[in-house]
Amino acid sequence: MLLCHATALIFFLYIYFSDTEGLFLRSQQPYAIRGETFTWVCNKRGQQNPENVVFLKFGNGRSDINSLCTVKMGMSGCMSMVSRYSRYKCGCINNDTSSMYLNITNVHGDDDGKWACKQSSINTVYPVYLPVYYGPENVRILANTRGRFEFTEGDNATLTCDADCKPQCNIRLYNKTINISDTSSVNKKQLLSSNGSLSLVNISRHINGSTIICQAIHLHPSFSGTSVTTEIKLKVYYVARNIVFSTTNNEAVIEGQDVNITCSSTDSCYPPCTFKWRFISPHRYYPSQYINHYSRNSDIGILSIKSVNRRRSGEYRCEASNSRHSRLHKYRNLILTVCYPPQIKYLRSDATNNKINEGSNITLTCSVDSVPDSNISWSRSKESQLPTIGGKLFIPIATCGHADDYTCTADNGVGQPDTETISVYVRCKLGLYCSKVENSEN
Numbered sequence: 001m002l003l004c005h006a007t008a009l010i011f012f013l014y015i016y017f018s019d020t021e022g023l024f025l026r027s028q029q030p031y032a033i034r035g036e037t038f039t040w041v042c043n044k045r046g047q048q049n050p051e052n053v054v055f056l057k058f059g060n061g062r063s064d065i066n067s068l069c070t071v072k073m074g075m076s077g078c079m080s081m082v083s084r085y086s087r088y089k090c091g092c093i094n095n096d097t098s099s100m101y102l103n104i105t106n107v108h109g110d111d112d113g114k115w116a117c118k119q120s121s122i123n124t125v126y127p128v129y130l131p132v133y134y135g136p137e138n139v140r141i142l143a144n145t146r147g148r149f150e151f152t153e154g155d156n157a158t159l160t161c162d163a164d165c166k167p168q169c170n171i172r173l174y175n176k177t178i179n180i181s182d183t184s185s186v187n188k189k190q191l192l193s194s195n196g197s198l199s200l201v202n203i204s205r206h207i208n209g210s211t212i213i214c215q216a217i218h219l220h221p222s223f224s225g226t227s228v229t230t231e232i233k234l235k236v237y238y239v240a241r242n243i244v245f246s247t248t249n250n251e252a253v254i255e256g257q258d259v260n261i262t263c264s265s266t267d268s269c270y271p272p273c274t275f276k277w278r279f280i281s282p283h284r285y286y287p288s289q290y291i292n293h294y295s296r297n298s299d300i301g302i303l304s305i306k307s308v309n310r311r312r313s314g315e316y317r318c319e320a321s322n323s324r325h326s327r328l329h330k331y332r333n334l335i336l337t338v339c340y341p342p343q344i345k346y347l348r349s350d351a352t353n354n355k356i357n358e359g360s361n362i363t364l365t366c367s368v369d370s371v372p373d374s375n376i377s378w379s380r381s382k383e384s385q386l387p388t389i390g391g392k393l394f395i396p397i398a399t400c401g402h403a404d405d406y407t408c409t410a411d412n413g414v415g416q417p418d419t420e421t422i423s424v425y426v427r428c429k430l431g432l433y434c435s436k437v438e439n440s441e442n
């Protein structure tokens, strides 16, 4: 762009001022290259008295004009040169007072700007812009996040690469990381972006350790593809995705047994995680307490309880975390059920002293504590198994024949079944109690 503008400008000035008297700058190239030599040619057009010729450089300010080199003219033509700067040399070309040169050796960045040449007594000038090309240099990669190229899995980030170049360089980002098992990829870089901007969405652990190269290439022909590269390494922190137990998520053990449940992950954490078990409910028993002792960077967590007690039933959590990266944690819950055999808390009836009148109803209630729940069955001395299942036995419109010993049996498959017996008395219409079982009267 700059190149085109400069060329157009010079061309335009040439056409426009070709009929005008004055001094005009020309050059072979419409740009200078930093560090190299550049030559301005100042041509006189029209009839003018031989007079000193001054090469001017305009600064940024309006009145900021520097006289850098003066060609002194005498009666007999070109005399000498005056310059305060060793980099600037001027004179007449072939001892011709209508054609002067200004040689700039070791072009500097601040030679970039507008130039002109003029006769010392004439104030009209025709400035020409000279761009100074350079680069690439100061190639740098930046991330739009705080941590320097350190991310957490799932983050989004944009990497941008910049370089100091004139005219602008072409900037490319490559993945340098070589896949060792793929021989064809060795020394082959994978192009990630050809505009210097790389968007990383939902950053994955797979890019951890990747080396990103930024290459700034000068495409201007005078630089013949000069390129400078810089590289950075990506770091991605992540936590295990998949936590597993050595048992099911819903584990039942029998009271008195030892519990030994291991928690680990099928994938890894970076940096390494610590696995901790915590009892989370019901809180009244062990408020938010860590169950096991854990060591730093242990890659498993063990829930270990000797001779487990029924109050240890509840929900446990195994958490994988890294204390330095609090955002990185993952957990899985486990329900521990401690089973124990049935114990009949009471067996009673809704009748005073278990005595009812003939024709009344009576309900027997058998209350059992057990985990898991028990199957409750009923029997009586006269009849081994009653059809009723469950904690309540209802006897409607009792008759004399219902007077008996009733037994409640609770069985949950853990340990021995528990039994309890209750005697039911039925008062006959005659006011007498029906004889129950003979031997239970004492």
Ligand SMILES: *[C@@H]1O[C@H](CO)[C@@H](O)[C@H](O)[C@H]1NC(C)=O
Binding pocket: 076, 077, 078, 095
């Ligand atoms: C330049 O030309 C003048 C006369 O026109 C002459 O006196 C002078 O010596 C010349 N200088 C050189 C370097 O040829």
Ligand SMILES: *[C@@H]1O[C@H](CO)[C@@H](O)[C@H](O)[C@H]1NC(C)=O
Binding pocket: 037, 038, 039, 089, 103
């Ligand atoms: C000025 O530069 C040109 C080429 O850039 C060179 O040929 C010439 O000798 C130089 N003249 C002086 C006086 O340095």
Ligand SMILES: *[C@@H]1O[C@H](CO)[C@@H](O)[C@H](O)[C@H]1NC(C)=O
Binding pocket: 154, 155, 156, 201, 202
């Ligand atoms: C990353 O970008 C995606 C889609 O652009 C968005 O769904 C996700 O929430 C972003 N993640 C973060 C951590 O901002």
Ligand SMILES: *[C@@H]1O[C@H](CO)[C@@H](O)[C@H](O)[C@H]1NC(C)=O
Binding pocket: 179, 180, 181, 182
């Ligand atoms: C590396 O190359 C091998 C062979 O081409 C391929 O099977 C494997 O998936 C590549 N690994 C990565 C991480 O790209």
Ligand SMILES: *[C@@H]1O[C@H](CO)[C@@H](O)[C@H](O)[C@H]1NC(C)=O
Binding pocket: 193, 194, 195, 196, 197
């Ligand atoms: C750079 O190129 C990518 C496609 O390769 C595009 O998505 C992105 O918008 C471009 N960025 C800029 C700043 O032009």
Ligand SMILES: *[C@@H]1O[C@H](CO)[C@@H](O)[C@H](O)[C@H]1NC(C)=O
Binding pocket: 154, 202, 204
């Ligand atoms: C981010 O990538 C992970 C796999 O690495 C995927 O499971 C998840 O759904 C992705 N999230 C988004 C918002 O795309």
Ligand SMILES: *[C@@H]1O[C@H](CO)[C@@H](O)[C@H](O)[C@H]1NC(C)=O
Binding pocket: 175, 176, 177, 178, 179, 206, 207, 210
């Ligand atoms: C770079 O290439 C390696 C190997 O093919 C790959 O595992 C990694 O994900 C790539 N990184 C990026 C940022 O694309």
Ligand SMILES: *[C@@H]1O[C@H](CO)[C@@H](O)[C@H](O)[C@H]1NC(C)=O
Binding pocket: 208, 209, 210, 233, 234, 235, 236, 270
């Ligand atoms: C992630 O990359 C860093 C280098 O950037 C490396 O030191 C570390 O071992 C890598 N982590 C994993 C788990 O590959």
Ligand SMILES: *[C@@H]1O[C@H](CO)[C@@H](O)[C@H](O)[C@H]1NC(C)=O
Binding pocket: 246, 260, 261, 262, 304
């Ligand atoms: C718990 O089980 C692990 C293997 O699953 C075993 O290595 C360890 O010795 C067991 N600990 C106890 C106290 O039984």
Ligand SMILES: *[C@@H]1O[C@H](CO)[C@@H](O)[C@H](O)[C@H]1NC(C)=O
Binding pocket: 360, 361, 396, 397
């Ligand atoms: C006894 O139970 C029967 C149903 O079996 C009911 O109809 C009757 O009302 C009950 N009698 C009393 C006194 O609750």
Ligand SMILES: *[C@@H]1O[C@H](CO)[C@@H](O)[C@H](O)[C@H]1NC(C)=O
Binding pocket: 375, 411, 412, 413, 414
């Ligand atoms: C409880 O009763 C159910 C249904 O009859 C039966 O499947 C189960 O095995 C019984 N449990 C015990 C511990 O007897």
